[in-house]
Amino acid sequence: MTDTRPLRADAARNRRLLLAAAADEFAARGLDASVADIARRAGVGKGTVFRHFATKDELIAAILIDRMAALSDLGEALREADDAGAALREFLTAAAMQRQERDLSFLAAASEAMPDVDRARGRMMTAIERLVERAREHGAVRADVTGADVFLLMCAPNYIAGYVPDASPDLWRRYLALILDGLRPEGASPLPEAAPELG
Amino acid sequence: MTDTRPLRADAARNRRLLLAAAADEFAARGLDASVADIARRAGVGKGTVFRHFATKDELIAAILIDRMAALSDLGEALREADDAGAALREFLTAAAMQRQERDLSFLAAASEAMPDVDRARGRMMTAIERLVERAREHGAVRADVTGADVFLLMCAPNYIAGYVPDASPDLWRRYLALILDGLRPEGASPLPEAAPELG
DNA sequence: CACTAACCGGACCGCACGGTCAACTTGCTA
DNA sequence: TAGCAAGTTGACCGTGCGGTCCGGTTAGTG
Numbered sequence: 001m002t003d004t005r006p007l008r009a010d011a012a013r014n015r016r017l018l019l020a021a022a023a024d025e026f027a028a029r030g031l032d033a034s035v036a037d038i039a040r041r042a043g044v045g046k047g048t049v050f051r052h053f054a055t056k057d058e059l060i061a062a063i064l065i066d067r068m069a070a071l072s073d074l075g076e077a078l079r080e081a082d083d084a085g086a087a088l089r090e091f092l093t094a095a096a097m098q099r100q101e102r103d104l105s106f107l108a109a110a111s112e113a114m115p116d117v118d119r120a121r122g123r124m125m126t127a128i129e130r131l132v133e134r135a136r137e138h139g140a141v142r143a144d145v146t147g148a149d150v151f152l153l154m155c156a157p158n159y160i161a162g163y164v165p166d167a168s169p170d171l172w173r174r175y176l177a178l179i180l181d182g183l184r185p186e187g188a189s190p191l192p193e194a195a196p197e198l199g
Numbered sequence: 200m201t202d203t204r205p206l207r208a209d210a211a212r213n214r215r216l217l218l219a220a221a222a223d224e225f226a227a228r229g230l231d232a233s234v235a236d237i238a239r240r241a242g243v244g245k246g247t248v249f250r251h252f253a254t255k256d257e258l259i260a261a262i263l264i265d266r267m268a269a270l271s272d273l274g275e276a277l278r279e280a281d282d283a284g285a286a287l288r289e290f291l292t293a294a295a296m297q298r299q300e301r302d303l304s305f306l307a308a309a310s311e312a313m314p315d316v317d318r319a320r321g322r323m324m325t326a327i328e329r330l331v332e333r334a335r336e337h338g339a340v341r342a343d344v345t346g347a348d349v350f351l352l353m354c355a356p357n358y359i360a361g362y363v364p365d366a367s368p369d370l371w372r373r374y375l376a377l378i379l380d381g382l383r384p385e386g387a388s389p390l391p392e393a394a395p396e397l398g
Numbered sequence: 399c400a401c402t403a404a405c406c407g408g409a410c411c412g413c414a415c416g417g418t419c420a421a422c423t424t425g426c427t428a
Numbered sequence: 429t430a431g432c433a434a435g436t437t438g439a440c441c442g443t444g445c446g447g448t449c450c451g452g453t454t455a456g457t458g
Contacts, residue, residue, distance in 0.1 A: 008425055011435060034415065045437040050417065104362045152359050159358055160351050163303045164395040174392040181388060182381030189380060193373040196363040207404060207455055234446065244407035249447065406453070423436070
Protein backbone atom coordinates (compact mmCIF):
# COMPACT_ATOMS: atom_id res chain seq x y z
CA MET A 1 0.00 0.00 0.00
CA THR A 2 2.47 2.64 1.16
CA ASP A 3 5.27 1.08 -0.90
CA THR A 4 4.62 1.78 -4.57
CA ARG A 5 7.97 1.04 -6.18
CA PRO A 6 7.31 -0.29 -9.70
CA LEU A 7 7.74 -4.00 -10.33
CA ARG A 8 10.71 -5.28 -12.24
CA ALA A 9 9.86 -6.06 -15.88
CA ASP A 10 9.90 -9.86 -15.49
CA ALA A 11 7.93 -9.67 -12.27
CA ALA A 12 5.22 -7.58 -13.88
CA ARG A 13 5.05 -10.01 -16.78
CA ASN A 14 4.76 -12.99 -14.44
CA ARG A 15 2.05 -11.29 -12.45
CA ARG A 16 -0.01 -10.82 -15.60
CA LEU A 17 0.60 -14.40 -16.68
CA LEU A 18 -0.43 -15.64 -13.26
CA LEU A 19 -3.66 -13.69 -13.15
CA ALA A 20 -4.61 -14.94 -16.60
CA ALA A 21 -3.67 -18.53 -15.83
CA ALA A 22 -5.55 -18.44 -12.55
CA ALA A 23 -8.67 -17.04 -14.21
CA ASP A 24 -8.56 -19.82 -16.80
CA GLU A 25 -7.91 -22.54 -14.26
CA PHE A 26 -10.64 -21.33 -11.90
CA ALA A 27 -13.08 -21.12 -14.78
CA ALA A 28 -12.26 -24.65 -15.83
CA ARG A 29 -12.03 -26.40 -12.49
CA GLY A 30 -13.64 -24.09 -9.99
CA LEU A 31 -12.02 -22.45 -7.00
CA ASP A 32 -10.46 -25.78 -5.96
CA ALA A 33 -7.97 -25.61 -8.80
CA SER A 34 -4.57 -26.13 -7.21
CA VAL A 35 -1.94 -23.43 -6.97
CA ALA A 36 0.56 -25.85 -8.52
CA ASP A 37 -1.61 -26.23 -11.62
CA ILE A 38 -2.02 -22.50 -11.93
CA ALA A 39 1.74 -22.03 -11.70
CA ARG A 40 2.33 -24.70 -14.33
CA ARG A 41 -0.19 -23.12 -16.69
CA ALA A 42 1.54 -19.78 -16.25
CA GLY A 43 4.92 -21.41 -16.95
CA VAL A 44 6.25 -20.37 -13.56
CA GLY A 45 7.40 -21.98 -10.32
CA LYS A 46 4.99 -22.43 -7.44
CA GLY A 47 7.06 -20.18 -5.23
CA THR A 48 6.50 -17.31 -7.63
CA VAL A 49 2.79 -17.47 -7.06
CA PHE A 50 3.27 -16.88 -3.35
CA ARG A 51 5.75 -14.09 -3.95
CA HIS A 52 2.99 -12.15 -5.75
CA PHE A 53 0.04 -13.26 -3.65
CA ALA A 54 0.69 -14.13 -0.01
CA THR A 55 -2.15 -16.60 -0.05
CA LYS A 56 -4.36 -18.42 -2.51
CA ASP A 57 -7.26 -16.36 -1.23
CA GLU A 58 -5.40 -13.18 -2.09
CA LEU A 59 -5.00 -14.41 -5.65
CA ILE A 60 -8.71 -15.09 -5.88
CA ALA A 61 -9.39 -11.70 -4.35
CA ALA A 62 -7.19 -9.95 -6.92
CA ILE A 63 -9.13 -11.51 -9.78
CA LEU A 64 -12.48 -10.72 -8.21
CA ILE A 65 -11.46 -7.14 -7.50
CA ASP A 66 -10.40 -6.63 -11.13
CA ARG A 67 -13.68 -7.97 -12.41
CA MET A 68 -15.82 -6.06 -9.98
CA ALA A 69 -13.94 -2.86 -10.84
CA ALA A 70 -14.58 -3.40 -14.56
CA LEU A 71 -18.27 -3.97 -13.90
CA SER A 72 -18.38 -0.89 -11.69
CA ASP A 73 -16.89 1.17 -14.51
CA LEU A 74 -19.48 -0.16 -16.91
CA GLY A 75 -22.31 0.37 -14.45
CA GLU A 76 -21.29 3.97 -13.82
CA ALA A 77 -20.95 4.65 -17.54
CA LEU A 78 -24.42 3.24 -18.16
CA ARG A 79 -26.00 5.74 -15.75
CA GLU A 80 -26.23 8.17 -18.67
CA ALA A 81 -27.84 5.67 -21.05
CA ASP A 82 -31.14 6.66 -22.65
CA ASP A 83 -32.87 3.34 -22.17
CA ALA A 84 -32.64 2.34 -18.51
CA GLY A 85 -33.97 -1.14 -19.16
CA ALA A 86 -31.45 -1.79 -21.91
CA ALA A 87 -28.70 -0.47 -19.64
CA LEU A 88 -29.53 -3.04 -16.97
CA ARG A 89 -29.67 -5.78 -19.59
CA GLU A 90 -26.30 -4.74 -20.93
CA PHE A 91 -24.81 -4.73 -17.48
CA LEU A 92 -26.05 -8.22 -16.67
CA THR A 93 -24.85 -9.50 -20.02
CA ALA A 94 -21.39 -8.12 -19.37
CA ALA A 95 -21.39 -9.63 -15.89
CA ALA A 96 -22.21 -13.06 -17.28
CA MET A 97 -19.75 -12.68 -20.12
CA GLN A 98 -16.73 -12.54 -17.86
CA ARG A 99 -16.78 -16.11 -16.68
CA GLN A 100 -17.83 -15.65 -13.09
CA GLU A 101 -16.72 -18.10 -10.49
CA ARG A 102 -19.48 -20.39 -9.40
CA ASP A 103 -18.61 -20.15 -5.75
CA LEU A 104 -19.59 -16.75 -4.50
CA SER A 105 -19.39 -17.83 -0.89
CA PHE A 106 -15.79 -16.70 -1.07
CA LEU A 107 -17.01 -13.15 -1.57
CA ALA A 108 -19.01 -13.15 1.62
CA ALA A 109 -16.22 -14.78 3.60
CA ALA A 110 -13.49 -12.54 2.21
CA SER A 111 -15.41 -9.33 2.63
CA GLU A 112 -15.07 -9.49 6.38
CA ALA A 113 -11.34 -10.05 6.40
CA MET A 114 -10.20 -8.22 3.27
CA PRO A 115 -11.08 -4.54 3.07
CA ASP A 116 -10.08 -4.31 -0.61
CA VAL A 117 -12.63 -6.90 -1.58
CA ASP A 118 -15.24 -5.25 0.54
CA ARG A 119 -14.60 -1.87 -1.02
CA ALA A 120 -14.78 -3.22 -4.58
CA ARG A 121 -17.97 -5.05 -3.77
CA GLY A 122 -19.47 -1.95 -2.20
CA ARG A 123 -18.70 0.13 -5.26
CA MET A 124 -20.25 -2.44 -7.55
CA MET A 125 -23.31 -2.73 -5.31
CA THR A 126 -24.02 0.97 -5.47
CA ALA A 127 -23.56 0.95 -9.25
CA ILE A 128 -26.07 -1.87 -9.49
CA GLU A 129 -28.47 -0.14 -7.13
CA ARG A 130 -28.42 2.99 -9.27
CA LEU A 131 -29.10 0.99 -12.43
CA VAL A 132 -31.97 -0.89 -10.84
CA GLU A 133 -33.48 2.23 -9.36
CA ARG A 134 -33.40 4.00 -12.66
CA ALA A 135 -34.83 1.03 -14.53
CA ARG A 136 -37.60 0.83 -11.95
CA GLU A 137 -38.47 4.50 -12.37
CA HIS A 138 -38.70 3.98 -16.11
CA GLY A 139 -41.01 1.02 -15.61
CA ALA A 140 -38.45 -1.36 -17.11
CA VAL A 141 -38.28 -3.68 -14.12
CA ARG A 142 -40.82 -4.72 -11.52
CA ALA A 143 -41.17 -2.49 -8.47
CA ASP A 144 -40.36 -5.09 -5.83
CA VAL A 145 -36.92 -6.06 -7.07
CA THR A 146 -33.83 -4.54 -5.42
CA GLY A 147 -30.17 -4.06 -6.17
CA ALA A 148 -29.31 -6.88 -3.83
CA ASP A 149 -31.59 -9.18 -5.79
CA VAL A 150 -29.87 -8.28 -9.04
CA PHE A 151 -26.47 -8.73 -7.45
CA LEU A 152 -27.41 -12.24 -6.39
CA LEU A 153 -28.98 -13.07 -9.74
CA MET A 154 -25.91 -11.86 -11.60
CA CYS A 155 -24.05 -15.16 -11.49
CA ALA A 156 -27.05 -17.44 -11.80
CA PRO A 157 -26.96 -17.81 -15.61
CA ASN A 158 -23.42 -19.14 -15.51
CA TYR A 159 -24.24 -21.36 -12.58
CA ILE A 160 -27.22 -22.87 -14.36
CA ALA A 161 -25.49 -23.35 -17.69
CA GLY A 162 -22.34 -24.61 -15.99
CA TYR A 163 -23.88 -27.96 -15.16
CA VAL A 164 -24.60 -28.95 -18.71
CA PRO A 165 -21.66 -31.16 -19.78
CA ASP A 166 -20.54 -30.03 -23.33
CA ALA A 167 -22.90 -27.05 -23.36
CA SER A 168 -22.78 -24.38 -26.02
CA PRO A 169 -20.48 -21.67 -24.62
CA ASP A 170 -23.35 -19.20 -24.99
CA LEU A 171 -25.96 -21.26 -23.18
CA TRP A 172 -25.91 -18.79 -20.31
CA ARG A 173 -27.69 -16.33 -22.61
CA ARG A 174 -30.75 -18.53 -22.52
CA TYR A 175 -31.00 -18.42 -18.74
CA LEU A 176 -30.11 -14.76 -18.56
CA ALA A 177 -33.03 -14.09 -20.91
CA LEU A 178 -35.29 -16.16 -18.70
CA ILE A 179 -34.23 -14.27 -15.61
CA LEU A 180 -34.63 -10.94 -17.35
CA ASP A 181 -38.16 -11.96 -18.28
CA GLY A 182 -38.73 -12.67 -14.60
CA LEU A 183 -37.70 -9.11 -13.82
CA ARG A 184 -40.22 -7.46 -16.17
CA PRO A 185 -43.05 -5.62 -14.48
CA GLU A 186 -46.05 -6.70 -16.58
CA GLY A 187 -48.17 -9.27 -14.76
CA ALA A 188 -45.64 -9.92 -12.04
CA SER A 189 -46.95 -11.61 -8.93
CA PRO A 190 -45.60 -9.92 -5.78
CA LEU A 191 -42.40 -11.48 -4.42
CA PRO A 192 -42.61 -13.29 -1.08
CA GLU A 193 -39.96 -12.77 1.62
CA ALA A 194 -38.20 -9.46 2.15
CA ALA A 195 -35.24 -8.65 -0.08
CA PRO A 196 -31.95 -9.47 1.68
CA GLU A 197 -29.60 -6.85 3.04
CA LEU A 198 -26.06 -7.31 1.76
CA GLY A 199 -22.87 -6.05 3.31
CA MET B 200 -28.06 -56.14 -5.64
CA THR B 201 -28.52 -59.93 -5.73
CA ASP B 202 -28.01 -60.26 -1.96
CA THR B 203 -31.06 -58.91 -0.14
CA ARG B 204 -30.64 -60.34 3.33
CA PRO B 205 -32.10 -57.86 5.83
CA LEU B 206 -29.70 -55.72 7.83
CA ARG B 207 -29.09 -56.39 11.47
CA ALA B 208 -31.07 -54.03 13.72
CA ASP B 209 -28.08 -51.92 14.78
CA ALA B 210 -26.79 -51.75 11.25
CA ALA B 211 -30.11 -50.50 9.92
CA ARG B 212 -30.26 -47.89 12.66
CA ASN B 213 -26.76 -46.68 11.90
CA ARG B 214 -27.50 -46.49 8.20
CA ARG B 215 -30.46 -44.23 8.88
CA LEU B 216 -28.44 -42.10 11.28
CA LEU B 217 -25.68 -41.79 8.71
CA LEU B 218 -27.95 -40.70 5.87
CA ALA B 219 -29.54 -38.07 8.09
CA ALA B 220 -26.22 -36.83 9.42
CA ALA B 221 -24.74 -36.68 5.94
CA ALA B 222 -27.70 -34.74 4.60
CA ASP B 223 -27.35 -32.22 7.43
CA GLU B 224 -23.62 -31.90 7.06
CA PHE B 225 -23.76 -31.52 3.28
CA ALA B 226 -26.46 -28.90 3.62
CA ALA B 227 -24.39 -26.97 6.12
CA ARG B 228 -20.93 -27.23 4.59
CA GLY B 229 -21.47 -28.38 1.03
CA LEU B 230 -20.23 -31.56 -0.56
CA ASP B 231 -16.74 -31.01 0.88
CA ALA B 232 -17.95 -31.90 4.36
CA SER B 233 -15.57 -34.57 5.61
CA VAL B 234 -16.58 -38.16 6.18
CA ALA B 235 -15.10 -37.93 9.68
CA ASP B 236 -17.45 -35.06 10.56
CA ILE B 237 -20.43 -36.93 9.20
CA ALA B 238 -19.49 -39.97 11.26
CA ARG B 239 -19.10 -37.83 14.38
CA ARG B 240 -22.48 -36.20 13.85
CA ALA B 241 -24.06 -39.61 13.47
CA GLY B 242 -22.34 -40.79 16.67
CA VAL B 243 -20.55 -43.54 14.82
CA GLY B 244 -17.00 -44.51 13.87
CA LYS B 245 -15.56 -43.53 10.53
CA GLY B 246 -15.13 -47.16 9.56
CA THR B 247 -18.87 -47.66 9.86
CA VAL B 248 -19.47 -45.10 7.15
CA PHE B 249 -17.38 -47.10 4.71
CA ARG B 250 -19.03 -50.37 5.73
CA HIS B 251 -22.36 -48.97 4.52
CA PHE B 252 -21.09 -46.93 1.59
CA ALA B 253 -17.97 -48.11 -0.20
CA THR B 254 -17.08 -44.58 -1.11
CA LYS B 255 -18.01 -41.03 -0.18
CA ASP B 256 -19.49 -40.66 -3.66
CA GLU B 257 -21.76 -43.62 -2.99
CA LEU B 258 -23.04 -41.93 0.14
CA ILE B 259 -23.79 -38.78 -1.82
CA ALA B 260 -25.42 -40.87 -4.51
CA ALA B 261 -27.65 -42.62 -1.96
CA ILE B 262 -28.94 -39.28 -0.69
CA LEU B 263 -29.47 -37.91 -4.17
CA ILE B 264 -31.28 -41.04 -5.29
CA ASP B 265 -33.64 -40.84 -2.32
CA ARG B 266 -34.47 -37.24 -3.05
CA MET B 267 -34.90 -37.73 -6.75
CA ALA B 268 -37.18 -40.69 -6.11
CA ALA B 269 -39.34 -38.62 -3.77
CA LEU B 270 -39.59 -35.87 -6.37
CA SER B 271 -40.40 -38.42 -9.06
CA ASP B 272 -43.24 -39.75 -6.91
CA LEU B 273 -44.58 -36.25 -6.43
CA GLY B 274 -44.22 -35.42 -10.10
CA GLU B 275 -46.07 -38.54 -11.15
CA ALA B 276 -48.84 -37.90 -8.62
CA LEU B 277 -49.23 -34.36 -9.93
CA ARG B 278 -49.94 -35.58 -13.45
CA GLU B 279 -53.60 -35.86 -12.46
CA ALA B 280 -53.81 -32.39 -10.98
CA ASP B 281 -56.49 -30.06 -12.31
CA ASP B 282 -54.33 -26.97 -12.58
CA ALA B 283 -51.22 -27.82 -14.59
CA GLY B 284 -49.53 -24.53 -13.76
CA ALA B 285 -50.09 -24.97 -10.05
CA ALA B 286 -48.78 -28.52 -10.32
CA LEU B 287 -45.50 -27.31 -11.78
CA ARG B 288 -45.24 -24.63 -9.09
CA GLU B 289 -45.87 -27.19 -6.39
CA PHE B 290 -43.23 -29.49 -7.82
CA LEU B 291 -40.58 -26.77 -7.94
CA THR B 292 -41.46 -25.66 -4.43
CA ALA B 293 -41.02 -29.20 -3.15
CA ALA B 294 -37.72 -29.50 -5.01
CA ALA B 295 -36.40 -26.36 -3.37
CA MET B 296 -37.75 -27.35 0.02
CA GLN B 297 -35.54 -30.38 0.35
CA ARG B 298 -32.28 -28.58 0.76
CA GLN B 299 -30.61 -29.38 -2.53
CA GLU B 300 -26.88 -29.61 -2.74
CA ARG B 301 -25.34 -26.64 -4.42
CA ASP B 302 -22.96 -28.70 -6.47
CA LEU B 303 -24.87 -30.50 -9.16
CA SER B 304 -21.73 -31.26 -11.11
CA PHE B 305 -21.61 -34.45 -9.08
CA LEU B 306 -24.82 -35.56 -10.77
CA ALA B 307 -23.36 -35.25 -14.24
CA ALA B 308 -20.12 -36.95 -13.24
CA ALA B 309 -21.83 -39.75 -11.33
CA SER B 310 -24.42 -40.48 -13.97
CA GLU B 311 -21.82 -41.93 -16.27
CA ALA B 312 -20.30 -44.25 -13.69
CA MET B 313 -23.27 -45.08 -11.47
CA PRO B 314 -26.27 -46.60 -13.19
CA ASP B 315 -28.49 -46.17 -10.11
CA VAL B 316 -28.00 -42.44 -10.17
CA ASP B 317 -28.59 -42.33 -13.88
CA ARG B 318 -31.81 -44.28 -13.59
CA ALA B 319 -33.16 -42.08 -10.80
CA ARG B 320 -32.28 -38.99 -12.75
CA GLY B 321 -33.91 -40.36 -15.87
CA ARG B 322 -37.12 -41.08 -14.02
CA MET B 323 -37.20 -37.60 -12.53
CA MET B 324 -36.47 -36.03 -15.90
CA THR B 325 -39.43 -37.71 -17.56
CA ALA B 326 -41.68 -36.71 -14.67
CA ILE B 327 -40.55 -33.12 -15.12
CA GLU B 328 -40.98 -33.29 -18.86
CA ARG B 329 -44.56 -34.47 -18.46
CA LEU B 330 -45.35 -31.65 -16.03
CA VAL B 331 -43.83 -29.03 -18.29
CA GLU B 332 -45.55 -30.35 -21.37
CA ARG B 333 -48.92 -30.34 -19.68
CA ALA B 334 -48.38 -26.85 -18.27
CA ARG B 335 -47.42 -25.66 -21.71
CA GLU B 336 -50.55 -27.13 -23.28
CA HIS B 337 -52.64 -25.34 -20.68
CA GLY B 338 -50.88 -22.08 -21.46
CA ALA B 339 -49.40 -21.91 -17.98
CA VAL B 340 -45.78 -21.67 -19.09
CA ARG B 341 -44.12 -20.15 -22.12
CA ALA B 342 -43.87 -22.32 -25.22
CA ASP B 343 -40.12 -22.25 -25.59
CA VAL B 344 -39.19 -23.69 -22.21
CA THR B 345 -38.33 -27.39 -21.93
CA GLY B 346 -38.08 -30.03 -19.23
CA ALA B 347 -34.32 -29.76 -19.29
CA ASP B 348 -34.61 -26.05 -18.59
CA VAL B 349 -36.81 -26.68 -15.58
CA PHE B 350 -34.48 -29.41 -14.35
CA LEU B 351 -31.59 -26.97 -14.44
CA LEU B 352 -33.57 -24.17 -12.84
CA MET B 353 -34.72 -26.44 -10.04
CA CYS B 354 -31.75 -25.81 -7.78
CA ALA B 355 -31.19 -22.17 -8.67
CA PRO B 356 -33.33 -20.67 -5.87
CA ASN B 357 -31.30 -22.43 -3.21
CA TYR B 358 -28.08 -21.53 -4.96
CA ILE B 359 -29.01 -17.86 -5.11
CA ALA B 360 -30.28 -17.64 -1.56
CA GLY B 361 -27.39 -19.72 -0.26
CA TYR B 362 -24.93 -16.88 -0.62
CA VAL B 363 -26.68 -14.50 1.69
CA PRO B 364 -24.91 -14.85 5.04
CA ASP B 365 -27.68 -15.11 7.79
CA ALA B 366 -30.50 -15.24 5.29
CA SER B 367 -34.04 -16.04 6.25
CA PRO B 368 -34.43 -19.79 5.79
CA ASP B 369 -37.25 -19.11 3.35
CA LEU B 370 -35.41 -16.63 1.18
CA TRP B 371 -35.34 -19.18 -1.65
CA ARG B 372 -39.07 -18.59 -2.06
CA ARG B 373 -38.32 -15.10 -3.30
CA TYR B 374 -36.07 -16.33 -6.09
CA LEU B 375 -38.31 -19.24 -6.93
CA ALA B 376 -41.14 -16.76 -7.41
CA LEU B 377 -38.91 -14.66 -9.65
CA ILE B 378 -37.98 -17.63 -11.77
CA LEU B 379 -41.59 -18.76 -12.00
CA ASP B 380 -42.48 -15.30 -13.24
CA GLY B 381 -39.80 -15.76 -15.87
CA LEU B 382 -41.55 -18.91 -17.01
CA ARG B 383 -44.95 -17.30 -17.58
CA PRO B 384 -46.02 -16.99 -21.18
CA GLU B 385 -47.50 -13.47 -21.28
CA GLY B 386 -45.15 -11.05 -23.01
CA ALA B 387 -42.18 -13.41 -23.01
CA SER B 388 -39.37 -12.53 -25.40
CA PRO B 389 -38.17 -15.62 -27.28
CA LEU B 390 -35.26 -17.42 -25.63
CA PRO B 391 -31.90 -17.36 -27.41
CA GLU B 392 -29.77 -20.51 -27.77
CA ALA B 393 -31.28 -23.94 -28.16
CA ALA B 394 -32.41 -25.78 -25.04
CA PRO B 395 -29.74 -28.23 -23.85
CA GLU B 396 -30.06 -31.99 -24.23
CA LEU B 397 -29.52 -33.77 -20.93
CA GLY B 398 -28.55 -37.41 -20.43
C1' DC C 399 -26.84 -70.13 26.81
C1' DA C 400 -23.39 -70.58 23.57
C1' DC C 401 -21.82 -69.74 19.14
C1' DT C 402 -20.85 -67.16 15.06
C1' DA C 403 -21.39 -64.16 11.36
C1' DA C 404 -22.26 -59.61 11.00
C1' DC C 405 -20.94 -55.34 12.61
C1' DC C 406 -18.26 -51.60 14.86
C1' DG C 407 -14.41 -48.42 15.73
C1' DG C 408 -10.38 -45.81 15.41
C1' DA C 409 -5.42 -46.18 14.55
C1' DC C 410 -3.27 -46.13 10.38
C1' DC C 411 -1.82 -45.28 5.27
C1' DG C 412 -0.95 -42.63 1.07
C1' DC C 413 -1.81 -38.61 -1.16
C1' DA C 414 -2.59 -33.88 -2.58
C1' DC C 415 -2.93 -29.56 -1.02
C1' DG C 416 -1.40 -24.68 0.69
C1' DG C 417 2.44 -22.58 2.17
C1' DT C 418 7.90 -21.97 3.40
C1' DC C 419 12.68 -21.41 2.49
C1' DA C 420 17.42 -21.08 1.18
C1' DA C 421 20.18 -21.39 -2.86
C1' DC C 422 20.35 -19.53 -7.27
C1' DT C 423 19.44 -16.13 -11.36
C1' DT C 424 18.47 -11.71 -13.40
C1' DG C 425 16.92 -6.99 -14.36
C1' DC C 426 18.25 -2.48 -12.98
C1' DT C 427 21.43 1.34 -11.83
C1' DA C 428 25.55 3.99 -11.01
C1' DT D 429 30.12 -3.53 -16.67
C1' DA D 430 30.08 -4.59 -11.77
C1' DG D 431 27.24 -5.12 -7.80
C1' DC D 432 23.17 -6.01 -5.59
C1' DA D 433 18.41 -5.94 -4.51
C1' DA D 434 14.62 -8.04 -6.51
C1' DG D 435 12.86 -12.03 -8.31
C1' DT D 436 12.68 -17.12 -9.16
C1' DT D 437 12.62 -21.91 -8.13
C1' DG D 438 11.53 -26.64 -6.61
C1' DA D 439 12.46 -29.47 -2.77
C1' DC D 440 10.38 -29.61 1.53
C1' DC D 441 6.89 -29.41 5.57
C1' DG D 442 2.51 -29.91 8.14
C1' DT D 443 -2.22 -30.85 7.65
C1' DG D 444 -6.45 -32.93 6.59
C1' DC D 445 -8.59 -35.80 3.51
C1' DG D 446 -10.66 -40.47 1.63
C1' DG D 447 -10.11 -45.04 2.36
C1' DT D 448 -8.18 -49.62 4.82
C1' DC D 449 -7.89 -53.06 8.32
C1' DC D 450 -8.01 -55.85 12.14
C1' DG D 451 -9.08 -56.68 17.07
C1' DG D 452 -13.01 -56.29 19.79
C1' DT D 453 -18.29 -56.27 20.22
C1' DT D 454 -23.05 -57.61 19.53
C1' DA D 455 -27.41 -59.20 17.52
C1' DG D 456 -29.57 -63.04 16.17
C1' DT D 457 -30.23 -68.40 16.18
C1' DG D 458 -30.52 -73.42 17.69
